[in-house]
Amino acid sequence: MNKRLFIFPLLAVVIIASSILAYWYYFSKPTEFPKSDQLLEKIHRVFPEASPKVIQDSIAIDERHRFVPFISKDDKYGVSYWQWENHKWKVVSIETTGDVHVWKIDNNDPSTFYLLWNFHPDDQVNQLKFYMIRDRGYHGANRQLWYEPRIQIEKKVEQKKSYGVLKMPKEWAASMSSFSQAGPMEQTGLFSNGILFNAGMYFGYIPYDQSGKVARTMNSANGSGFQNGNFNQEYVRQLSESEIEKQ
């Protein structure tokens, strides 16, 4: 038999089969999200220190990302982040406290950023104020002067449950995007991990209790964490009221 007659169809079959497999592995639609007992078991298996007891909720961020707050055996309020990755639901981060973090689903697109938290009820957090801030300043280089207006955008969120998810407000995302397009003054990496921007933007929050006083988040302060996989996250600092410019 002619060798070519045999090799080419075989090659075609291999190419088609491998692309179907690759599609299935990387791009296929997520299956149903695991049930609470499966989630508990999985969290316990990858990060036993979390000792999860109760799954509070499972919040779909988008089709492929889920936020699962939980309560541990020793009454800690923790968080876990789940991602549909390589054809399975994978827990990419587990933390035993619920301090605010930003989850950057797509590091280059601020409209896919989410603020996530889970405060212990004893901390009595009733309202949260979130901020995106860039400090006022000026600088000069090459006989040019730049004035940087202060950016301070606030978003108030009433706290009904211990946990919450806030999609990056449109204005915040729009402002951030303009910075990534026009670039900071020094043209270096824009969205480096760890620092949101070297344009100097950062996120912060202030928690308030029922009487409108700043809440002390003692029970949500210290904890440990586990991270695994392809995942961008940034810590959101608790600000003091003196860091906020008042009107």
Place this chain on the structure above:
Amino acid sequence: MNISYNFSFNLIEFIFELISWAIIGLFAYRLYRRIPEKSKVLKILVCTYIGLFSFSINWNVADTQVKFSILPLGVWILYLILRRKEGRWERYRSFAWLGFFANYIFLANTLLSIPVHQFFYSEDELSTYISHVVDASIIATYPSANEQTLDKESLQKQIHNMRPAANHGIEWYNEIEMESTKKSEKFPYQLIGFSPKWGSNLNAIIYIEDDGKGLLVSTPKKQLYYRSKESMLMGGN
């Protein structure tokens, strides 16, 4: 070259880069015709390309970084590799050096492209930075901002009339920072959704003054401050 996250690109730079490659191609062709023994074209292209590698110093000309090549690293690498076989280095030598001198062709074209770019896209004209305002809007980036919306018509009208005014950044900063209890921001709005003149690659961050009559245009190269007679904001209180 800069990596930009949107689709605007530098048209002039692109054209001059094409011209550079065309000139290099022309030289390569003329050298190729002169050599008696014909080698593979691909090998010649690879040699020319490796010849481009060089140790260089960067310096700023009119806010554009240019590369001044000093040491022909690529030529040395090729020499070390090719000399092992008799006559091989001699055959490819001229292409390696063409690669090195190509750096100067790029340099010359960059230097030429700067005034051409400035001719087509004046860096002092507001219309270079704000060309399309159909989807433009404002966001309040500071609590002192009032509930106002962008007056697109007014902005459109002002674009061609506004002239740069002096940037008093240090005074602005000091004045605001001096206030201890109640601070305000001179530029509490940001303009979004606009785009620069096509092909200019001059993306700017634009802030709007609290009275709606001033624009602060920030680019990586410079910052310009424009004043108008009429407000570009409307509504609110």
